[in-house]
Amino acid sequence: MQDGEEHGSDQSSEKPEDLLMKLLAMMILSWQASFKISDNAITTLLLCMRQFMWTKRSAQKKKCGSALLRKLKSSTGKEFVYPIRPYCYSSVRQSLEVLVKRPGFLQKCEEWRLRKMPECVFGDVYDGQVWKDYHYVNGEPFLSAPNNLAMMLNVDWFQPFKNAPYSVGAIYLVILNLPREDCFKEENMILVGLIPGPKEPSLTMNAFLDPLVDELEELWSGIILEDSSFLGYQVYRAALLCLASDIPASRKCGGFVGHGAYRGCHKCLKTFSKKEFGAKMDYSGFDRSSWESRISKDHIHYAGLSKRAKTKAEQIRIEHDYGARWSELFRLSYYDPIQFVVIDPMHNLLGTARHVFRLWTELGILTAKKLEELQTRVENIKVPHDVGRIPLRISSGFTGFTADQWKNWTTIYSLFCLKGLINSRHYDMWFDFVQACIILCSRVISFKRLEVADGHLQAFLSKFVELFGPLHCTPNMHLHLHLKECMLDYGPVYSFWCFSFERFNGILGNFNSNNRAIEVQIMRQFQQRQQLRMPWTFEYGAEFASILGGQMFGTLSCEGTADVLYLNHNVFVSAERLLLENCTVVPLSPFQQTILDETDRNAMLIMYHQMYPENCKTEIDCFAKTCKRVTYLNVTYSIDGSRAERSACVYAKWCGNTNSFEEPTLDPRAEPRPAIIKIFFVVNVMSKGNEFKHITAQVSWLHPHPDRHFY
Known part of the structure; x- marks a missing residue:
């Protein structure tokens, strides 16, 4: 009787909603075999039922009346049901297993341990405070031990x-253990799920995060995966240590209210209010000493109160007072909802740049005539090939600019083009913003430089309020002053900004579909494309790789270490050695035979003796070839006068600072200078009995302008 009583008490403690949910789930699973319902249909139906059963009040249990499934016929005439809006979900466990089985992947994940960075210098996510804090968790090793992975989540x-x-x-x-140059590559990206359209979820994304969090809980405890190790399988652990998205997605995933709410910041508890109903929200007030920081424990507590609210009015009141909503990510025991949700610098800084230029055009500071002058100045600027092109839309008010184009316009073009077109007060304000962007967009940044950038942002915000007033301030401007703490936690912006994810959005958006179940088609195409981009791992992989590699590098082989060289009036100056393995400068046909005169050969010998002091005996063949184009790291460089005019511009720092009438001298530590490529040479260099091919370029150095630092 005692056993029966205990068993009965356990059943009575179970909620009626849970019992009904289990009963309906058993019925649906029993129907699956009889009616041939697909797994996607079962998953979608159970998720909808679960969301419906979790609603507390009977008044909120109103059926929406929307159909979840539809009947379809196969080619053989058999009927089956299919979800109208399927949620395509790819298992994280299976995706990780594919990655760790790839040869060399685990070694890449361990390279960060060999890094050496100076103190107070941030070069990658490994130098941030979050990475350091998770070397050990509760006294047990996590990142300090092998086979433990840190991941970043993005939703867009x-x-x-x-x-x-x-x-x-x-x-x-994405796997943060990988080096930064490999972390955001397509073959290393995990596409977890595709949320069906046609619109975004309004407040939260818990229904779509629920299966992901279930897998993350298992990964935190540890799972066994088949890999490329000697044993063939090992125990792996993983943790979600970063959520990087734009503001709407961060608030929906991270458990926060929108940016237009009373407590609209997800880093602090500063309140934003309106003077009257229907007025604009006031986002000014940039004195950080008066801001109260959010506490993770309190945020999760108030989010739980919002979830357990008995009425809709009570739930709205809690969310308004504390700015907290429940997120499925809070089920992760290690998750920090405040520190882990970063501010994306791409959307943050470039959003302010768009806002300032919109105000200038609306207020008549930039008239149509001045915009045309801006366009003329931009067209007269020559930039290197790796700088993106600015579209011819400035005269129409900067319409259609992408994020990368806004970045180039702000950091490269704007200060020069705006000089003299706007008054000094507006120019000084914009100067502070540009200086902050240039420093913050550095690949490596020191703590002192970060402090300087933060000071420029503070100066920009104070001048903006003086010129435009507090009602023109935006949520992005408030978040500018939280960028510093994000970079202290995660390193330079290249470690967590969303440029790579925007690129993947473009890849997914370009996939073709037949306008039916497009999410399923996009997911299949992405996985096929990702598998094709992975290295060859089967029996004949080396043979295929050599064939494809031979076709990629053309007919002219480049042996040894190749360097790009620059020539000015018979003096050759070397560019930087290639730092990446297996990367060469590849000349492109057509080629023409030529003979180097004695003056050029002697100048090159002097240069090679400085480049390779250990090889004193170096000779150069007088016979050489010329060409008009070369490729380096998938970028094509052409000579001056070609159709791709910008590809003839280079920026090298191997030319010493001399007077304009003197020949340039070889100095690797010199200030970078621009030059125009005239012709490329393929020369044969003999050293210690070995012959190497070097690609050289004859260039014309541009004279240093006396006011080059004016802007």
Whole structure:
């Protein structure tokens, strides 16, 4: 009787909603075999039922009346049901297993341990405070031990159709243990799920995060994965240590209210209010000493109160007072909802740049005539090939600019082009903002430089309020003063900003579909493309790789270490050695035979003796070839006068600072200078009995302008 009583008490403690949920789930699973319902349909139906059963009040249990499934016929005439809006979900466990089975992947994940960075210098995410804090968790090793992975989550929406208001959400995961040059590559990206359109979820994304969090809980405890190690399998652990998205996605995933709310900041408890109903929100007040920081424990507590609210009015009141909503990510025991949610510098800084230029055009500071002058100045500027082109739309008010184009315009073009077109007060304000952007967009940044950038942002905000007033301030401007703490936690902006995820959105949006179940088609195409981009790992992989490699590098082989060289009036100056393995400068046909005169050969010998002091005996063949184009790291460089005019511009720092009438001298520590490529040479260099091919370029150095530092 005691056993029966105990068993009965356990059943009575179970909630009626849970019992009904289990009963309906058993019925649906029993129907699956009889009616041939697909797994996606079962998952979608159970998620909808679960969301419906979790609603507390009977008044909120109103059926929406929307159909979840539809009947379809196969080619053989058999009927089956299929979800109208399927949620495509890819298992994180299976995706990780594919990655760790790849040869060399685990070694890449361990390279960060060999890094050596000076103190107070941030070069990657490994130098941030979060990475250091998770070397040990509760006294046990995590990142300090092998086979433990840190991951970053991104959620964003893209439009698969150009002329239709249809948005699809993408959930990405990246492995932060990889080097930064490999972390955001397509073959290393995990596309967790595609959220069905046509619109974004309004407040939260818990229904789509729920299966991901279930897997993350298992990964935190440890799972066994088949890998490329000697044993063939090992125990792996993983943790989600960063959520990097734009403001709407960060608030929906991270458990926060929108940016227009009373407590609209997810880093502090500063309140934003309106003077009267219908007025603009006041986001000014940039004195950080008066801001109260959010505490993770309190935020999760108030989010739980919001989830357990008995009425809708009570839930709205809690969310208004504390700015907290429940997120499924809070189920992770290690998750910090305040520190882990970063501010994306791409959307943050470039959003302010767009806002300032919009105000200048609306207030008449930049007239149509001045915009045309801006366009003329931009067209007269020559920049290197790796700097993106600015579209010819400035005269129409900067319409259609992408994020990368806004970045180039702000940091490269704007200060020069705006000089003299706006008054000094506006120019000084913009100067502070540009200086902050240039420093913050550095690949490596020191703590002192970070302090300087933060000071420029503070000066910009104070001048902006004086010129435009507090009602023109935006949420991005408030978040500018939280960028510093994000970079202290995660290193330079290249470690966590969303440029790479925006690129993947473009890749997904360009996939073709037949306008039916487009999420399923996009997921299949992305996985196929990702598998094809992975290295060859089967029996004949080396043979295929050599064949493809031979076709990629053309007919002219480049042996040894190749360097790009620059020539000015018979003096050759070397560019930087290639730092990446297996990367060469590849000349492109057509080629022409030529003979180097004695003056050029002697100048090159002097240069090679400085480059390779250990090889004193170096000779150069007088026979050489010339060409008009070369490629380096998938970038094509052409000579001056070609159709791709910008590809003839280079920026090298191997020319010493001399007077304009003197020949330039070889100095690797010199200030970078621009030059124009005239012709490329393929020369044969003999050293210690070995012959090497070097690609050289004859260039014309531009004279240093006396006011080059004016802007």
